[in-house]
Amino acid sequence: MDKLVFSFNDVPVILIIFQSLLFAILLLIVKVGKRQANIFLAFFLLAIGLDALDAMIYWSPSIKHVYLSDHIHIFYCLKFSVYLAAPTLYFYVKSLLYADYVFSRKDVVHFIPLFLFPVMIAALYASLGEEGRELGITQFGLLYGNPVYQVHLWVRNILYVGYGVACLILLLRYKEELKQRYSNIEKIDMFWLMMLVGGFLMIWVWVFISYLITLFSSSMWLGNVIGISGNIFNAIFVNALVVYSMAHVTIGYVLEPVEDKTEVKEPESIDPGIMDKLNHIMLERELFLDPDLTLEQLAEITGISARKISSAINRTGKQNFFDYINNFRVKKAVDILTRSFAQNASKSSAKLSMLDVMADAGFNSKSTFYRAFKKMTNMTPTEYQDQAARAAKPAP
Numbered sequence: 001m002d003k004l005v006f007s008f009n010d011v012p013v014i015l016i017i018f019q020s021l022l023f024a025i026l027l028l029i030v031k032v033g034k035r036q037a038n039i040f041l042a043f044f045l046l047a048i049g050l051d052a053l054d055a056m057i058y059w060s061p062s063i064k065h066v067y068l069s070d071h072i073h074i075f076y077c078l079k080f081s082v083y084l085a086a087p088t089l090y091f092y093v094k095s096l097l098y099a100d101y102v103f104s105r106k107d108v109v110h111f112i113p114l115f116l117f118p119v120m121i122a123a124l125y126a127s128l129g130e131e132g133r134e135l136g137i138t139q140f141g142l143l144y145g146n147p148v149y150q151v152h153l154w155v156r157n158i159l160y161v162g163y164g165v166a167c168l169i170l171l172l173r174y175k176e177e178l179k180q181r182y183s184n185i186e187k188i189d190m191f192w193l194m195m196l197v198g199g200f201l202m203i204w205v206w207v208f209i210s211y212l213i214t215l216f217s218s219s220m221w222l223g224n225v226i227g228i229s230g231n232i233f234n235a236i237f238v239n240a241l242v243v244y245s246m247a248h249v250t251i252g253y254v255l256e257p258v259e260d261k262t263e264v265k266e267p268e269s270i271d272p273g274i275m276d277k278l279n280h281i282m283l284e285r286e287l288f289l290d291p292d293l294t295l296e297q298l299a300e301i302t303g304i305s306a307r308k309i310s311s312a313i314n315r316t317g318k319q320n321f322f323d324y325i326n327n328f329r330v331k332k333a334v335d336i337l338t339r340s341f342a343q344n345a346s347k348s349s350a351k352l353s354m355l356d357v358m359a360d361a362g363f364n365s366k367s368t369f370y371r372a373f374k375k376m377t378n379m380t381p382t383e384y385q386d387q388a389a390r391a392a393k394p395a396p
Contacts, residue, residue, distance in 0.1 A: 048238060
């Protein structure tokens, strides 16, 4: 009687398979968060689970002997999973970041490799021949040395790494877009999403390295060790991704266009008077003391379009809206610290609480306050406070 034999190395792969399929079904059933994001995440997990199943079948002689002797097509057709997994993670991240994003027909281009998968299978079958197809599931060298299969492996690794990088770029671009519109982005918690995407990217780079080691050297054991460790990390990040998705219905702000979408070009020249007017209003009314001041609010107050303000700050001030507002806040903090020591030089209790200084200057995040202060003055608020104390101390 034929029996399935699993090794310890199969445990993380089995976990990935069952957990991914279970979580995918759960995401399609529950009505929590944005439906579109859940669907993309479900398909990503489904593809990851099938990819893990493909890997386990590839390396398990007992599974192939028991189940695939009469069903060899399963062995080859499961390899489509990567063509689904890579783009669906990208669209999951995009759907989570941009609450108004809707999948459109132009996005279908990302799934062209998936649509071309049957062509690749047909070419692989033709190159192997009927006998080669049967031997290929057990003789690794025969399949691994096939040029069509090598193309598949290269495309597989490039897609995983490429879309992982694209997800990170998407996250960084979103953060920069926020800085163009908001003076406070601490409400947006992208740390865990960044860590998860970075984790998957690290795994895929890890697997790509194992492939290159196996391809260009005879160190099969090193490639196997890297592959096994990649499976373990994959299981960990699959669980973390699902927990994150359940805990974060949405990331934060909905980024709407600041003006009519037909107005796509920035003006060729910027009126220098715009910056003068902005600086005057900011200082006169101290608008920067509002921790949640936005570009749209400033446009309404000044009567200048949001697009013109943004262009003036970017091109004349050489900074984004976030940094522009925080520079005023840092100057206010410096003024508070300087005046405090000038007025209380002889008092031992002259030092102010940094949390009070932070709040009085318009900041509501300690990390942002310290980072902006250091960037502008080349010292931390505490260092500046100590310097101001020494300068205000009367000479003996």
